[in-house]
Amino acid sequence: MSEKPFKIFVVEDSEWYNRLLVHTLSLNPDFEIKNFFNGKDFLRCLHESPDIVTLDYRLPDFTGLEILKKIREENSDIQVILISEQEDIDTVVSLLKQGAYDYISKSEDIKDRLLNTVKNIRNGIGLKREITSLRKEVQKKYSFKESILGESQAIKAVYDLIDKALSTNITVVISGETGTGKELVAKAIHYNSKLKDKPFVTVNVAAIPSELIESELFGHEKGAFTGASYRRIGRFEEADGGTLFLDEIGEMELNLQAKLLRVLQEKEIVRIGSNKPVKTDCRIVVATNKNLKEEVKKGNFREDLFYRLLGLPIELPPLRDRANDILILARYFIGKFCDENNLSIKKLSVPSQKKLMSYSFPGNVRELKSLIELAVTLSSKDDIEPADLVIDSGDPLSDVVNDNLTLREYEVKIIKATLKKNNNDIRLAASKLDIGISTIYRILKEEKE
Numbered sequence: 001m002s003e004k005p006f007k008i009f010v011v012e013d014s015e016w017y018n019r020l021l022v023h024t025l026s027l028n029p030d031f032e033i034k035n036f037f038n039g040k041d042f043l044r045c046l047h048e049s050p051d052i053v054t055l056d057y058r059l060p061d062f063t064g065l066e067i068l069k070k071i072r073e074e075n076s077d078i079q080v081i082l083i084s085e086q087e088d089i090d091t092v093v094s095l096l097k098q099g100a101y102d103y104i105s106k107s108e109d110i111k112d113r114l115l116n117t118v119k120n121i122r123n124g125i126g127l128k129r130e131i132t133s134l135r136k137e138v139q140k141k142y143s144f145k146e147s148i149l150g151e152s153q154a155i156k157a158v159y160d161l162i163d164k165a166l167s168t169n170i171t172v173v174i175s176g177e178t179g180t181g182k183e184l185v186a187k188a189i190h191y192n193s194k195l196k197d198k199p200f201v202t203v204n205v206a207a208i209p210s211e212l213i214e215s216e217l218f219g220h221e222k223g224a225f226t227g228a229s230y231r232r233i234g235r236f237e238e239a240d241g242g243t244l245f246l247d248e249i250g251e252m253e254l255n256l257q258a259k260l261l262r263v264l265q266e267k268e269i270v271r272i273g274s275n276k277p278v279k280t281d282c283r284i285v286v287a288t289n290k291n292l293k294e295e296v297k298k299g300n301f302r303e304d305l306f307y308r309l310l311g312l313p314i315e316l317p318p319l320r321d322r323a324n325d326i327l328i329l330a331r332y333f334i335g336k337f338c339d340e341n342n343l344s345i346k347k348l349s350v351p352s353q354k355k356l357m358s359y360s361f362p363g364n365v366r367e368l369k370s371l372i373e374l375a376v377t378l379s380s381k382d383d384i385e386p387a388d389l390v391i392d393s394g395d396p397l398s399d400v401v402n403d404n405l406t407l408r409e410y411e412v413k414i415i416k417a418t419l420k421k422n423n424n425d426i427r428l429a430a431s432k433l434d435i436g437i438s439t440i441y442r443i444l445k446e447e448k449e
Contacts, residue, residue: 005032006122007050011042011067012083013059017106021054021083024111025118039067046074052121054114057084057095065095072099079121081114148184149332150325154317158185161314166193171311174287178428179366180316182287183247190243195283198242201235206248206427213256215272218263224273236269239282249309250290250301251427257302264308284309290431319361319368326356329365333372334384346376349383359391363423412447415440 008031012018015037022035034050036042039062042053053071057064064082071078079101095103102117104110148155148162162185165172172189174182183202190200208216219234235244246252252260263269264284268277286309295301319326330348338345348356352375361367375388418429419440430437 006030006052006125007032007034007048008052008054008118009033009042009045009050010035010054011037011039011059012054012056013037014056017056017083020110021114024114025054031118038062042067043070046071049075050078051125052079052081052118054081054083057082065098068095068098068100079125081117081121083110083114148181148188149328150322151328152317152322152325154322155325158314158316161312162188162192165189165312165314169193169195169283171283171309172285172314173292173309173311174285174314174316175291176287176289176316177318177362177364178289178422178425179364180318181365182289182316183245185314185316186243186245186247186285186287189285190245190283193243193283195242199239200243200245201239201282202245202247203235204247206251210253210256213252214259217256217260218269219271221271221273224271228273231271234269234271236263236280236282237278240280241282243283243285246284246286248288248427249286250288250292250295254300254302257305261302261305261308264305284311289428319364326361326368327353329368330356330372333369334376337373337376343376344382346379346382346384349385351386352384352389355386355389355391362421363425367423408443408446411443415443 008025010018010021010025010033012021012035018035018037022033025031025033034045034048036045039059055064055067059067064084068080068082071080076099080099082095082100082103083106084103085106101121104113104117148158150156166189172186174185176182186202187200190196203216205213215228215232215234217234217236219232219237220228222228222231263280266277267281268279270277292301292306292309296303296306319329327348334346334348337343356368363370371389371391374390375384378390379385379388415429415433418432419426422428422432426437426440430440433440
C-alpha cells in the first residue's frame with residue numbers, strides 16, 4: 001500500500017501570493033496542493049483533513065483567528081501556518097497561543113521560511129505517525145490472549161482476572177513461581193488498559209543493590225551524595241500517569257518499605273538531597289514469588305504496606321499444572337525460534353511430546369523456551385526427537401540421605417541439589433528451603449574454606 005499523500009491547503013485571497021505559495025510548495029512532488037481564495041470555500045473542504053494549512057490572516061469573509069479556531073475544533077492535528085503583512089507582536093503571540101504552528105510575514109524570504117517550516121512540520125508528523133504505529137504494535141504484542149498462550153482452565157482463570165484489571169487502576173499483585181511470566185502479565189495489563197499510551201516503567205527490586213534502590217525509585221539532586229554529579233529523575237516520576245511495575249517486591253528491605261508506603265499514601269516523592277515534595281500519580285503493579293502474608297508473619301514484610309498493596313491478586317499457575325499448554329507453548333516457541341533464525345519449521349515427534357508432558361518444569365515457561373530453542377538447534381531432522389530435548393528429569397535430592405555425611409555436609413549437599421533443581425535460582429531455592437539467601441551464601445562459602 002502506498003503512503004498517504006502529504007496534503008497542503010493554501011488559503012490566500014491575493015491572486016499573486018496564492019500563485020506564489022502554490023508554486024513554491026509544488027516544487028516538492030510529494031505534496032498534494034489545493035488552493036482557496038476565501039474562508040467559505042476552504043471550510044467546505046476542511047473535512048478532507050489536510051496535514052498543513054497556510055492561512056492568510058486577512059480574508060474577505062473571515063479573519064485568520066476565526067478560521068484558526070474552526071480548524072482547531074474540527075481537527076487539532078492539522079498544522080496551521082499564518083501568513084500575512086500584519087506584524088503586530090501582540091497579534092502574533094495571540095495566534096500562536098491559539099494553536100498556530102508558525103507566523104510568516106509576507107517578505108522577500110517568504111519562500112525559504114515557508115519551505116523550512118513545512119519541512120519541520122512534516123518531520124514532526126512523520127515521527128508522530130511512527131510513534132503511533134509503534135504503540136499499536138506494542139499493544140498488539142501484549143494483547144493478553146495472544147501473548148499469554150494456553151487453553152487450560154488455570155490460564156483461562158488468569159485471563160478473567162486480567163480482564164477485570166483493565167477497567168480500573170486498582171493495584172495488582174502478581175504472584176507465582178520464577179519463570180511463570182509475571183512481567184508479561186504486568187505488560188498485558190498496562191498495554192490493554194486506558195493507560196496504554198502512558199509510560200510503563202519496570203524496577204526489579206532484587207537486581208538493584210540496596211544502597212542504590214532509593215535513588216532508583218525516588219531520584220536524587222545534584223550533590224546529594226558522593227558521585228551525584230547531576231539531578232536524577234526516579235522511576236516514580238518516570239512512570240507518572242502510567243504504570244510502575246515493581247518486580248520481586250518481597251526482596252525490598254524494611255527501611256525502604258516504610259518510604260514506599262508513604263509515597264503510595266501521599267502520592268508524592270522527595271528526591272534524595274531535597275526537601276521539596278514532587279507529586280506523582282501512577283498505577284502500581286507488583287510481582288513476587290513469595291507468599292507476602294507469610295513474609296509479614298516472619299517480620300520480613302511490613303504489615304501496613306502489605307494491606308496498602310492488597311489489591312487484585314493474580315496467581316500464575318506453574319507450567320506443570322497447565323496440562324496441554326506445555327505443547328501449545330512448545331509449538332509457539334518452535335515457530336518463533338525458526339522464524340527468527342530463518343530455519344524450516346520443525347515439529348515435535350510423539351515420543352518428544354510425551355517426554356515434555358512427563359517433566360515437571362521447575363523453571364516453568366522460561367525453562368521450556370530455553371529447552372525448545374536448544375532442541376531446535378540440536379535437531380538435524382524435521383522432527384524434534386527425545387534425544388534433542390536435554391532434560392535432567394531425575395530428582396537430585398533422592399539419594400542425599402543414602403550418603404554417610406556430617407550434618408553440615410548434608411546441608412551443603414541439600415542446598416546444592418536444590419539450586420540445581422531450580423536452575424541455580426538462589427531466591428527460589430531459599431524460598432523452597434525456607435531459609436535466608438544470606439544463609440545459602442554463608443554455608444557455601446564455609447564449604448569452600
